[in-house]
Amino acid sequence: MSDDLAVELEGVTKRFAGHTAVRDLNLTVPRGSVYGLLGPNGAGKTTTIRMIMAIIAPDTGGVRLFGQAKRGRELSHRIGYLPEERGLYRKMKVIELLVFLGQIKGVDGRRAKQGATEWLELLGLGDWVEKKVDDLSKGMQQKVQFISTLQHEPDLVILDEPFAGLDPVNTQVMKDVIVQLTRRGTTTLFSTHIMEQAEKLCDSVCIIARGEKVVDGSLREVKQKHGGNHVIVAVEKGLDSVANVINDRSLVSKSDSYGQYAELELVEGADAQRLLQGLVSSGATVTRFEIAEPTLNKVFIDLVGQDAATARAEEVVI
């Protein structure tokens, strides 16, 4: 129980008719961090986030926000939440909608209007303030949605699959916004099943699968602990020409070929230089040899397993 934590989950379990969506989950999000909640579809990410927001109540366990036992709604003026399913009142004027969404979070009307106007200018929607939401393009509506999440300068931003369905321009905007928020000291928690995004943005992650935590910690810790000894190799005549070296089980424990190059995991304690020697002495022209830390995607697949990483058939929304 520390004040340094923005979000704290303790032994949280949620069951729905017939299955357990989240089981005994412990999770700590340090203040000021960018925290990634990672997992395949149906792993329980949205359920976890909804419990953090107190939209649904956990069956057992507790949620603490900013070290307090208050519910998300009571702190809604300090939290910005972007749900997975996006939506706005289509017939309302942009500015009135944003002020309304600010006010129901407990923000004073005048302050809400000021915040909304600033953000609209910032994201290039200055000319659309008085227009109806319906008149906006989809990309603009996405921006309005971000603004509604961020306009009241929250201390904690919770984004459920923030990059899903975004066009490339808005994906960039979203990334910039997250980086900017972090600089201001805002805590960001976001969920995704796309590891590349998490790898670029997060300093801490939690990987969950089938409702249970697989691993959590800072990104570096997770990679070091579960990454192993990795080497990326490419040779001129193709990887098949050096198959005997790559398949040497005393040296290489696992290999992943991507066509142009292969990512090899070395046996614990093995020396990467021996591998290089082996390749050179086999007569191949080495075009790439890189001692690499593993990608998050590889860690994810190693830990969760290929089968769990693919979407579950019965996906339950709540």
Place this chain on the structure above:
Amino acid sequence: MRKIWVVVRREFIERVRTKWFLVSTIMGPLLMGFMIFLPALMVSRGGAERSIVVMDVTTSDFGQRVVDALDVRAQLHATRAVVEAVALEATADSLAEAVGRKELDGFVIVSDETVENGRAEYRGSNASAQIEMEMLQHYLGQALLTQRLSQVGVNPQLVAHANSVTLDMRTVTIRGGEATEQSGETTFFVAYVMWFLLYMAILLYGVQVLGAVVEEKSTRIIEVLVSSLRPFELLLGKVIGVGAVGLFQLSIWAVTARLLLTQRDVIGRMFGLEGSAEAFPLPEVPVATIAVLLIYFVLGFFLYAAMFAAVAAMSSTEAEARQAQAPVTIFFVIPSVLSLMAMLTEPDGVLFIALTHIPLSSPVAMPLRWVVADVPIYELIGSILLLVLGLLCVTWIAGRIYRVGILMYGKRPSPKEVWRWVRAG
């Protein structure tokens, strides 16, 4: 509390700004004006002129008596045609052709049998016009009476004297043991208007709540909302907001109705109509009646709005909600129509009294009964208490369904599932 107020205000402003609100607000007084001036308009037009033939197959001068009796009506031109019994069908056919050519509106066949058994026949293009037929029957009956009396030798002058009186019965409503200035007809009119207003308002605005809830679900904004507000706060705010729009519209209508009624002579004259005031007597509506109307509108609206909201929460799309609302609508329409019928047939009957106490029907039935009958004050209080109790139960259940339902998408839940939502709460 402040958050509820924000929801109420948004709901109210957004709704009042719609075209639907503008159109219906204007249409209301127009319709009322039409109803008020229609009687005067009909009087000034004086109804349609009719010309008919009295086909006399009798062996007496009964046909002439009928023509004389009908002569009293200026708009009715009756001519007698004496026909032999054998030529009856042939004449009838040629007269029917005349009706077809629109030279004639119809013809009435009288025979000796008419005088003996009271059997007559009318054939004409206006045979389905109820008022005209009743009038014809009335004068025919009068002629028959005179004929029979003179047959038994009663002095024709005496018969004429007896016939010259028409009865005019005034109906006066008794309230609290005292006769009022209000005629029975006006009381009925007030009751009917109240029934219509309550019925329309509760149904229209209840369906608006349905639309409001399902809109938030189908646009998926609901999740943002419930992350800031408790679902019950949101529901309460929406229902109050929509209800406030209803009250606002009703009061606009009430004010214009009052203006139309008090100024109806002035307005009538502007359109060249005299006697609008006589043609449409001003109903007296005491403050207590308006209070009862308002109490039952508010409570009834909340009751049905809660049910509509629960139904909407179970549906994912507008189309689905429209389908699912049918049971609720039936729950409302049947007791409402039953109340109106009970009032018309037996205003102090057991059925009507029962309907004014059952929470599903009392919002419509009690104001009706309050207008047409003398309702003891303890019954009024009892009925309101029962309604409030019913409202609390329904809101409790609806709130639980709403809370779970608004986050559910996909296939509509089975009754068993809904029951689980209610219990899980």
